[in-house]
Amino acid sequence: MMLPLTDPLLLVFVALLALTLGSFLNVVIARLPVMLSRQWTLEAHQTLALTSSTQTQTQTQTQTTYNLLVPRSRCPECDTTIAWHDNIPLVGYLKRRGRCAQCQGHISVQYPLVEAASLALVLWVVWLHGLxxxxxxxxxxxxxxxxxxxxxxxxxxxxxxxxxxxxxxxxxxxxxxxxxxxxxxxxxxxxxxxxxxxxxxxxxxxxxxxxxxxxxxxxxxxxxxxxxxxxxxxxxxxxxxxxxxxxxxxxxxxxxxxxxxxxxxxxxxxxxxxxxxxxxxxxxxxxxxxxxxxx
Ligand SMILES: [Zn+2]
Structure with missing residues (x-):
């Protein structure tokens, strides 16, 4: 059964969900390659049975928790944790005009672009196929x-x-x-x-x-x-x-x-x-x- 999106409330809900997913995709895009690289480094060290300072350094690096949920989003320039209201999809970026609230450092335009693309993609699919x-x-x-x-x-x-x-x-x-x-x-x-x-x-x-x-x-x-x-x-x-x-x-x-x-x-x-x-x-x-x- 196809549920057409004629209900404005439902449309708003789908749009908000799409923007939230877009924000999550940004986290995956930024963190997944780093998580994989850490894992490969650790595995390489274990395989090669490297000891001494290299191993200690790698262990310290890979033991700090870093996944899709932890730590909270930080500014890449000054490392300040980004406030929740500055992290709202699209709105946060537009409100701060692409700059960090703390150090005024440049925030990549990739963030709002991925969020906008997710919104467009989900609305397009739902328009074609309904819920x-x-x-x-x-x-x-x-x-x-x-x-x-x-x-x-x-x-x-x-x-x-x-x-x-x-x-x-x-x-x-x-x-x-x-x-x-x-x-x-x-x-x-x-x-x-x-x-x-x-x-x-x-x-x-x-x-x-x-x-x-x-x-x-x-x-x-x-x-x-x-x-x-x-x-x-x-x-x-x-x-x-x-x-x-x-x-x-x-x-x-x-x-x-x-x-x-x-x-x-x-x-x-x-x-x-x-x-x-x-x-x-x-x-x-x-x-x-x-x-x-x-x-
Ligand atoms: Zn900053």
Whole structure:
């Protein structure tokens, strides 16, 4: 049953929930790579059985609690804990005009942008699918893709703790909502992984460089699970074209970027979001172009 969002109170509730989720995504984006890096350092030291001062230093570093809940948000410049009223999604940033209340240090525009993108994404999905199982599933998938895109942009990482649940989530969603399309979804996951893996090795053998990261294999597998194997060519063409065009423009404008590795995850995520959340028109247009009958 589809619950249309005609009730203004319900709409406000969904919008507030979306902004709160956006604020949480900012925490994940900022902290998850640091948490993973700490864990890898600790594991590396344990594996290499390093002793003396290096180990003590690492232990002190990794023993202070640092997760998605602790410590509270702090200013990156002066380390002051940010007051709750300055931490309200969008409002806090606008109120302080992007500056820390204590030291007037610059706060990244990424925070309000991720919150605004989460709000737009959730409202768009709910407008298309209402408060349904599909609406909930697509909103979660879209928010995960947004998180992955920003993490990859900042750190060139696509953490397994996000790509793998996204993959399983896609298979589970299809098996529950569209059992008749489960095969397309499973083939999509396997094909997505294999295509990215094949491209990685071909590129590596031809140029000696890594054209894709290993996280991209799992991300394309997840998109295959959510969208079905038929959508993979569209996702690949869209992401590769967007990546190439933006890459050329950036290198022309900023020559210092020449030769710097460029993340592909943001382009895959954006193309995946467009196909998954773009509604039936995108898919119908695509099927018309490639001559498949719409499902
Ligand atoms: Zn500050």
């Amino acid at each position: 349904t199982f599909t609406g909930l599933a697509f909103a979660l998938a879209g928010l995960t893709l947004l998180t992955l895109a920003v993490i990859d942009l900042r750190t060139l990482l696509l953490p397994d703790v996000l790509t793998l649940p996204l993959l399983w989530g896609g298979l589970l969603y299809q098996s529950t909502a569209h059992p008749d399309r489960l095969a397309e979804s499973v083939i999509g996951a396997a094909a997505g992984y294999s295509i990215a893996w094949g491209f990685y090795w071909l590129f590596r053998l031809a140029t000696g460089k890594e054209g894709l990261g290993r996280g991209d294999f799992k991300l394309l597998a997840a998109l295959g699970a959510w969208c079905g194997w038929q959508s993979l060519p569209l996702i690949l063409v869209l992401s590769a074209t967007a990546g190439a065009v933006l890459g050329i423009i950036l290198q022309l404008l900023l020559p210092r970027l020449r030769g710097a590795p460029m993340p592909f995850g943001p382009f895959l995520s954006a193309a995946g979001m467009l196909v998954l959340l773009g509604g039936d028109r995108v898919i119908e247009l695509y099927y018309t172009v490639i001559g498949l009958s719409s499902i």
